[in-house]
Amino acid sequence: MNAPSTHGNVDRNMAMFMDLNVSYTTDKKRLQGLIEKAAHLGYSIVAINYVVDMQQKKQEIDKPKCVSELFDTFPIVQGKSRPIKVLNRLTIVATDPSHFRPTAVYKAYDLVAVFPKTEKLFHAACMTFDVDIICVAVSEKLPFYFKRSPVNGAIERGVFFELSYTPAIRDSTMRRYTIANAVSLMETCKGKNVIVTSGAERPLELRGPYDIANLGLLFGLSEQDGKAAVSTNCRAVHLHGETRKTALGIIHTMKKDQPLSEGQREVDDPPSKRPKIELS
């Protein structure tokens, strides 16, 4: 694979583990600790999760912090030779259809997730919303049952369901809800299109990828589906997120960094002689 790393943005390695939900905290040290631990455990990609609860008034969606500000040099992934990759993810907790309004701010994030609280919204999220991930409640009793038709619609569209395991680790009652909700989801989706993420706030709440693949046993996933839930399915989500930035997944444009001297010359040159910006 000789493709330049700056292009395309997605590695083509199959056996990559990802954790697409690491909670955002303003505490920079803790966030660094989390990402270092994730790299130590062998996760190649992590996504920092910004949760916006639209029910609270005057909630505004901010632009995400620039990822490169976190580290000078990103930690190397265990067992690989390349540094860990960090994404930004937006989760919208929606109780009303008006809460999900795709604006330009959404495009600043690599992944967009929605946490529907009602059955109507769940249906809409599966069938129409332009999202990558639909969160499944793990810390409370399911407010609705999963129906076959919206779940099948989501699978057809390539939208994935997310289960996070941190509440299950913290508390026994949460563990019961997590397992009950996971099993009832598996009954309808038959183990397809599921990803398992951490949702960790502290480094000690992360778990290794092999452990999580095996944890699928409790959630009603088969061995193969459990492995896919931390690797190939996450990759599909990442790619799905990438296509939002492109025109129908075919054309991708990006800004080209130009050296300073060329930039100065640009002012003098007539527009026809300026260097063309390449499409890639």
Added chain:
Amino acid sequence: NPGKSCCIYILKIPIILKLSLLITDFLHRYLLCEVCVSDQKNLLLLDDRSIYNAAKAAVSRVHGDYGFALTSIGFSVKYLNAHTGIVFLRCRKSHYRLIWSALPFITSLENRGQRVPCFLNCLHVGGTIRTCQNFLVRYNTQQLHRMLLLCQSEEERSEIRKAVLSCTLMKDTNVDYEESEEED
């Protein structure tokens, strides 16, 4: 008739082999786990009893009486290195996934009244101790290479290399790898 007895003898061998597999050899799985703690000094507080108890408690918490019953047969801590935090857990092959699925729910280990917040990270699952050991040797060399990258200067790096080379080879082959990690 010597030919006949020979024939019987040959016929018996597979039967004996089969029986011996059924009766004496239980197939096991060895889980090679790493104990991750926030402070490396806390690792020295651990002993195999505390890990055994924590694992057993976690399995019975998640799987109830059934899980407790399964951990009471054939489950043991085979090896613990308190310096690097490496543990070998042994359990029967027939239900190792059930026991493994409870291990992520361990949040702390307790020893003599002191609680150490930690988690177990499974690195390898093997059928024999030997495959696990081979994996561990490879893993520890990998760790050493990762740590060498963190060295600030070339002097430090060469110092560590010298320290590694000066280690004497003891009976157990992974001893020298472990010692080298401590010095980092």
